[in-house]
Amino acid sequence: xxVLLLVALAVxxxxxxxxxxxxxxxxxxxxxxxxxxxxxxxxxxxxxxxxIELSVGAGLVTVLFVFAIxxxxxxxxxxxxxxxxxxxxGLVLLxxxxxxxxxxxxxxxxxxxxxxxxxxxEVLWGPRGLDALLQVVVIFAGVLGLLGLLAESGAPLDGAVxxxxxxxxxxxxxxxxxxxxxxxxxxx
Amino acid sequence: xxxVCLLAILGLPWLGAAVIWLAGDRRPDRLHxxxxxxxxAGGLAALGLLPQATDEVALRxxxxxxxxxxxxxxxxxGVLVAAIASVIGCLAIVFATDYMQHGHQLAxxxxxxxLFIGAMAGLALSGSLLLxxxxxxxxxxxxxxxxxxxxxxxxxxxxxxxALVMTQVGGIGLLVGALLAYAWLGDYQISTFLARAGSxxxxxxxxIAFGFLLAAAAKSAQxxxxxxxxxxxxxxxxxxxxxxxxxxxxxxxxxxARFYPAFSSVPHWRLAVMVVGALSALLAGxxxxxxxxxxxxxxYSTISQLGFMVYxxxxxxxxxxxxHLLSHAIxxxxxxxxxxxxxxxxxxxxxxxxxxxxxxxxxxxxxxVIGACGLVGLPxxxxxxxxxxxxxxxxxxGPAWLYxxxxxxxxxxxxxxxxxxxxxxxGERRGPDPAHDARPAMRLALALLAFGTLSSWLLAGPLGRMxxxxxxxxxxxxxxxxxxxxxxxxxxxxxxxxxxxxxGFALWAGRRAFTRLARALAPLLEGGLGFEWLNRQxxxxxxxxAALVQRSQTGQLxxxxxxxxxxLLAAAAxxxxxxxx
Amino acid sequence: xxxxxxxxxxxxxxxxxxxxxxxLLAGRNLIxxxxxxxxxxxxxxLGLVAAGSVKGQVxxxxxLAVTVIVADTIVAVMGIALGxxxxxxxxxxxxxxxxxxxG
Numbered sequence: 001x002x003v004l005l006l007v008a009l010a011v012x013x014x015x016x017x018x019x020x021x022x023x024x025x026x027x028x029x030x031x032x033x034x035x036x037x038x039x040x041x042x043x044x045x046x047x048x049x050x051x052i053e054l055s056v057g058a059g060l061v062t063v064l065f066v067f068a069i070x071x072x073x074x075x076x077x078x079x080x081x082x083x084x085x086x087x088x089x090g091l092v093l094l095x096x097x098x099x100x101x102x103x104x105x106x107x108x109x110x111x112x113x114x115x116x117x118x119x120x121x122e123v124l125w126g127p128r129g130l131d132a133l134l135q136v137v138v139i140f141a142g143v144l145g146l147l148g149l150l151a152e153s154g155a156p157l158d159g160a161v162x163x164x165x166x167x168x169x170x171x172x173x174x175x176x177x178x179x180x181x182x183x184x185x186x187x188x
Numbered sequence: 189x190x191x192v193c194l195l196a197i198l199g200l201p202w203l204g205a206a207v208i209w210l211a212g213d214r215r216p217d218r219l220h221x222x223x224x225x226x227x228x229a230g231g232l233a234a235l236g237l238l239p240q241a242t243d244e245v246a247l248r249x250x251x252x253x254x255x256x257x258x259x260x261x262x263x264x265x266g267v268l269v270a271a272i273a274s275v276i277g278c279l280a281i282v283f284a285t286d287y288m289q290h291g292h293q294l295a296x297x298x299x300x301x302x303l304f305i306g307a308m309a310g311l312a313l314s315g316s317l318l319l320x321x322x323x324x325x326x327x328x329x330x331x332x333x334x335x336x337x338x339x340x341x342x343x344x345x346x347x348x349x350x351a352l353v354m355t356q357v358g359g360i361g362l363l364v365g366a367l368l369a370y371a372w373l374g375d376y377q378i379s380t381f382l383a384r385a386g387s388x389x390x391x392x393x394x395x396i397a398f399g400f401l402l403a404a405a406a407k408s409a410q411x412x413x414x415x416x417x418x419x420x421x422x423x424x425x426x427x428x429x430x431x432x433x434x435x436x437x438x439x440x441x442x443x444x445a446r447f448y449p450a451f452s453s454v455p456h457w458r459l460a461v462m463v464v465g466a467l468s469a470l471l472a473g474x475x476x477x478x479x480x481x482x483x484x485x486x487x488y489s490t491i492s493q494l495g496f497m498v499y500x501x502x503x504x505x506x507x508x509x510x511x512h513l514l515s516h517a518i519x520x521x522x523x524x525x526x527x528x529x530x531x532x533x534x535x536x537x538x539x540x541x542x543x544x545x546x547x548x549x550x551x552x553x554x555x556x557v558i559g560a561c562g563l564v565g566l567p568x569x570x571x572x573x574x575x576x577x578x579x580x581x582x583x584x585x586g587p588a589w590l591y592x593x594x595x596x597x598x599x600x601x602x603x604x605x606x607x608x609x610x611x612x613x614x615g616e617r618r619g620p621d622p623a624h625d626a627r628p629a630m631r632l633a634l635a636l637l638a639f640g641t642l643s644s645w646l647l648a649g650p651l652g653r654m655x656x657x658x659x660x661x662x663x664x665x666x667x668x669x670x671x672x673x674x675x676x677x678x679x680x681x682x683x684x685x686x687x688x689x690x691x692g693f694a695l696w697a698g699r700r701a702f703t704r705l706a707r708a709l710a711p712l713l714e715g716g717l718g719f720e721w722l723n724r725q726x727x728x729x730x731x732x733x734a735a736l737v738q739r740s741q742t743g744q745l746x747x748x749x750x751x752x753x754x755x756l757l758a759a760a761a762x763x764x765x766x767x768x769x
Numbered sequence: 770x771x772x773x774x775x776x777x778x779x780x781x782x783x784x785x786x787x788x789x790x791x792x793l794l795a796g797r798n799l800i801x802x803x804x805x806x807x808x809x810x811x812x813x814x815l816g817l818v819a820a821g822s823v824k825g826q827v828x829x830x831x832x833l834a835v836t837v838i839v840a841d842t843i844v845a846v847m848g849i850a851l852g853x854x855x856x857x858x859x860x861x862x863x864x865x866x867x868x869x870x871x872g
Contacts, residue, residue, distance in 0.1 A: 004777050007815075011784030014808045018792040018801075026804050033785075037811050040781070041834075044774070044822035049831045052838055053814070061807065061845050068800060068849040072856035077863050081795050082746040088794035091753055096787040098760045103779050123828040124835065131832070135839045142843035146850050745802065745864045749793035 003043050010036035023074045027065035034058035048120045190240050194247055194260050194313065196233035197270055200226050201277070201306035205299040213295050220285040223298040227278040230305060234267075234274035241267045243379075243658045245315055256376040261315030264655040268510060269312035269442050272517045273435040277305035280430040283525050283633040286626075287426050287532060297337060301427060304330035308435050312442060316376045317366035320443075324362055324407070327436050328355045334431060335423040347419035350723075354416040358406025362443070365399035368392055378446065382661040385450035397451035400443055401461060408440025408494045410468040415719050417491055421483040421537075425528030428483060433490050433524050434517040441497040441513055445506050449661040458502050462586050465499030466593045468492065473600030477607065478706075478713035481537050482527050485608050489563060490520055492597060496578050499594060505581020507652055507664055512574035514651065518644050519562030519571055522637035526556040529630050530612065533622035541619030542612045549625045553613045555638040560605045562641045564689055565598065570645040573673065576682045583681055595688050602692025610696070648672050778819030785812030799855065799862040803848035810841040 010033050017029030034057035042050035081088070124132050204226025208219055240262065247260040262270075281301060288294060304327060311323035329352075336348030369381050372388050385393060404410070409417035420432050431437075444461060451457050469492045476488035493516045500509035529552050530545065531537055546553045562571035575598070582591050626634060649669035656666040667675070676682055699706065712718070772780075785808055792805025814834050821830015856862050859870070 003774060004772060007777055007781035007784075010811070010815075011781060011788065014785050014788035014811070017804055017808060018788050018796070023798065023800055023804075026801060030804050030807055033808060033811055037815060040815065041818050044778075044818050045827045046818045046822065046831045046834065049814075049818060049834045049838070052835060056838055056842055057807075057811070061842060064846060064849050065800070065804070068853050071853050072800065072862060077797050079865070081797060082744050082865050083750055083794055085795060088746075088750070088791060091750060091757070091794065092787050092791045095753055095757055095760075095790060096783050098757060098764065099783050099786070100780075102760060102764060103783070104776065120828050120831045120835070123832045127829075128832045128836075131836050135836060138839060138843055142846060146846055743868045745868070746794055746797070749790070753790055753794070 003040060006036050006040050006043070010040065021076055023069045024066065027062055027069065030065070031058045031062040034061070190237070190242070190246050190262065193233045193237040193240065194262060197230055197237060197274055197309045197313070198260075198306050200230040200233065201274075201302040201309070204230075205302040205306070208295050208302065209299040211295060213293060216294050219294045219298055223281050223302065224278075224285060226302060227274070227281045227305060230309070231274040231278035234271040234309065237262055237267050238271055238654070241654050241658045243660060245379075255318060256316060256370075258319045259315035259377065260310075260313045261379070262313055263658040264651075265442065265446055265510065265659060266313040267654070268514065268651065269435075269438060270309035272438070272514065273305055273308035273312065276434040276517055276521050277301070277308075277430055279521065279633040279636060280426040280434075280525070283429070283528065283630050284424070284426040286629040287528055288424065291424075293337075297334075297424065297427075300330050300333050300337075301430065304334070304431060304436070308439070311439060315378050317369060317378060317381065318376045320378070321359070321362050321366055324403075324439065325359055327431075327439065328352060328359060328407075331355070331420070331431050331436055334427045335420045337424055337427070338422065341422065343419075344422035347416070347422045351416040351420050354413050355406050357413065358403040358440075361399035361402030361406070365396040365403070368396050368399075379661075382447070382450050386453075390454075393450070394454050394457070397447075397454040397457045398460070400447055400451070401457070401464070404440030404443045404498070405464055406440070407443070408437050408498065409491045410440065410464050410495060410498055411471055412719060412722070414468060414472065414491050415723055418479075418484045418487045421481070421487050425483070425524060425531060428487075429521045429524035429528065432487065433520040437490060437494055438497075438513050438517065441494060441501060441509060444498060444501040445509055445662075448501055448504075448506060449663070452504065458504070459587075461502030462499050462582075462590055463502075465495045465497070465502055466590045466597070467495070469495030469499065469597035470593055470600070473597045473604065474709075475713050476604040477600065478710055480539050482530065482539055482542070482608070482612065483524070483537050485539070485604065486520070486523055486527060489523075489601065489604065490516075492601065493520065493563070495597070496575065496594070499586070499590070500578040500581055503582045503585035505578060505585060506662055507655060508574060508577035508581045510655060511648060511651060512571075512578055514647070515562060515570035515574040515641075515644060518637055518640040519559045519569070522555060522559040522634065522641055523563065525630070525634055525637065526552050526559060529626040529634065530556075530622075533624055533626075534619065536619065538619075539608075539611045543615045543619070544613070544617035545622065546613035548617075548622050551625050551631060552634070555634045556613070557609060558638045558641050560609050564602045564605045564692075565685070566689070567686075569641055570643075571641075573645040573648065573676055576676050576679070576685055577672075579685055580676070580679055580681050595685070598685055599688045599692035599695065602689040603696040606693050606696045645669075645673075775819060775823045778815055778823075782812045782816045782819075785809070785815065797863050797865055799852045799864055799867070800849065802864065803845055803852065806848070807841070807845055810837060813837060 013029050013032040013036060017026050017033060020026040020029055034053060038050045038054040038058065041047075041053060204222065207226070208222055211219060211222065213219070241264045243261065243263045245259045246262050249258040251258060281298070284297070284301070288297060291297065307323045307326035307330060311320060311327060314320045314323055332348045332352035334348075335351050336345045338344045366376065369388075370376055372392055373380055373384055375381075388396075402413075406413040417432060417437070421428060423432065472488045472491035472495065476485050476492065479485045479488060493512070497509045497512050497516070500506070500512065527537075530542070530549070533549065533552075534542065536542075558569065562569040565571040565575040579591070579594060579598070582594055646669055649667065649672065652664070652672070653666040655662070656664040695702075789805050789807075789809030789812060792808060793802060796802045796805055814837055817830050817834045817837065819830075821827050821833070824830075852862055855867065859867065861867070
């Protein structure tokens with residue numbers, strides 16, 4: 001019963017996160033979803049993932065969101081959405097119905113299987129060792145990408161290239177003005 | 189030993205390609221020597237492989253999972269095609285050392301050619317459908333890159349693109365067939381497929397069979413996918429001789445012959461193959477009559493001769509098709525290389541500017557006429573025996589009306605060959621004088637090929653034994669050379685064919701009587717009998733469709749997400765309709 | 770009516786996926802879209818963990834979930850960083866405006 005309550009609450013929070021007008025509210029609701037999910041995970045017996053989710057999903061990502069919003073500003077966008085709202089809602093509802101129709105009726109109610117005693121670490125470094133290594137690579141790539149993106153200087157157009165382009169434009173403009181002043185026809 | 193030979197056939201040309209690519213263009217003389225050395229070594233390895241042909245898997249590279257094993261099976265069919273590719277490739281490269289003497293970017297030229305030789309040998313020897321497809325595509329890539337070798341010439345670039353696109357259409361057929369076979373059999377091995385093709389559902393087997401026919405028609409330039417080959421003549425002539433006459437275009441015939449035992453029971457498949465072959469032979473023969481460019485005439489004659497081979501496979505005369513494949517590879521490479529010698533000496537490909545060259549270039553004239561004898565099928569040349577075997581096979585295994593069509597093609601072949609020889613070597617001199625006769629390396633390659641044209645029919649017996657001994661699924665029987673020759677000479681159809689050849693000669697000799705007909709037909713033939721128009725229409729319509737579809741690409745994130753969701757919905761709907769697994 | 774644990778999880782997955790998809794379709798703010806992606810992934814995580822637990826293979830489900838968390842966090846971080854940079858250079862986070870950029 002607790003699980004049902006928590007899951008329902010998570011779904012409600014998710015809708016609130018999507019519907020929120022301000023970004024900061026949205027981020028906070030998302031943190032709520034994450035925390036609720038972590039609780040549910042721990043009730044399902046996945047303690048370690050629950051801890052990871054709580055610290056990374058609810059913690060780190062939320063902090064990043066708040067940081068980004070404080071930098072990028074939080075003004076609501078004016079104007080209409082790209083897709084008509086009924087179309088979006090209809091598509092999503094249809095999708096949820098189809099998914100529910102596919103999954104729920106034939107769902108076997110499995111007998112309680114005695115839990116496998118293998119720990120997360122054993123599985124992660126044993127059968128799924130390759131994945132774990134790849135994850136390390138992904139994390140590195142992500143950090144590198146992040147550093148590249150957040151770097152203030154050295155961006156492609158900030159340095160010599162930008163000056164070059166600006167100088168070229170300046171020259172063209174100069175030539176054009178001179179031609180016009182001379183009263184000649186602009187050549188093709 | 190077998191493994192060493194196999195690895196050498198594939199590896200040496202590719203190693204050579206890498207070495208030459210890395211060596212760069214700085215020292216052309218060294219490049220010539222390197223290319224000849226690597227291709228000659230590959231050719232020798234291929235010749236060494238000939239007596240070792242077997243139907244066992246000789247090399248196996250296990251890739252596990254969905255890719256299955258990549259295997260090399262040096263059976264008779266594969267060894268034959270690989271040897272043709274390696275040996276003719278070596279001769280073409282020897283010829284190119286003279287032809288490309290003042291050429292630029294030699295490294296690119298040689299490494300692509302060597303890459304092609306290795307890939308073609310691999311294609312022939314591969315025992316796995318997936319590996320076959322891989323090599324198939326590498327050859328297509330090399331063909332494209334070499335057609336567009338002179339990449340500052342817009343016609344060369346357009347010709348290369350056309351070849352690439354049209355052969356890709358065929359590649360799709362091959363890929364779909366291979367994947368279907370894998371889906372049903374769980375194995376990519378060709379031997380498995382041949383053994384268990386009967387257990388496939390009829391519709392699936394039919395789909396695979398016609399997919400492979402599409403692939404073969406595109407690669408072997410058969411109607412209606414033939415029009416890339418004449419445009420491929422922008423390639424340097426040694427490449428044309430190698431890829432677009434002697435080897436790559438054989439891949440389609442090879443594919444059909446390889447899978448004939450699996451597909452022969454598919455309803456209408458054999459008839460479809462025969463019709464495609466006969467139509468190609470006939471139409472290309474007609475177009476060759478009206479063409480004014482020496483290389484394009486030879487290209488049309490290639491299409492026509494490949495039509496003969498395809499027709500032979502369809503009628504079940506597998507040995508005849510492979511025998512003609514060997515003959516054709518030799519005499520057509522000879523003709524193209526001789527044409528290359530003419531072109532370097534004259535600087536033009538236009539038939540109107542040739543004529544009267546017989547006395548100026550006696551060596552080239554002699555070998556060209558020998559090649560033409562092979563093409564027409566005059567006695568003593570290899571084409572005589574192989575073509576007659578095809579026609580006899582067609583008479584036994586196919587309907588009479590198609591046989592009649594093939595006879596007309598034989599007459600047309602005689603007519604356009606006589607026209608070609610007459611325009612080039614006979615009559616008065618109509619253009620600038622040739623700079624020189626063939627150069628030494630050219631002479632070497634041409635002389636070897638001319639010798640082959642006159643003598644390769646002696647290999648009929650050993651070739652038959654090799655094919656019969658190593659292709660258990662094809663149920664061939666071996667006949668000795670002399671018994672075969674005796675049978676051909678005793679068969680009444682042979683003499684009928686010779687009579688048709690004489691008629692074809694007479695047709696060209698007495699062409700004044702048909703002036704009005706020729707004038708009426710000329711514009712039609714120059715337009716490629718409407719196939720060019722068809723091609724253009726398809727290209728235009730595709731472009732229009734692309735422009736239409738482009739509008740759906742708004743570039744807006746929300747729409748993209750909506751499309752993803754719609755796709756998910758469609759997939760779910762399909763799953764729901766099909767029931768849960 | 771009592772629901773089995775797996776059924777509860779599936780209902781939760783459907784709800785979370787629906788909310789996430791709606792955010793992807795209707796959201797115009799780039800950062801909001803990253804939020805929607807996060808919600809979607811939470812749904813997927815829930816499904817993985819629940820399936821692992823019901824099948825008695827908690828650790829396997831967990832290890833898959835860890836992979837997803839890693840990938841998804843990277844996506845979120847990159848999305849946020851992109852958003853910040855775009856906001857600095859272009860001055861808006863509206864994907865409707867951003868899709869008009871050329872070059």
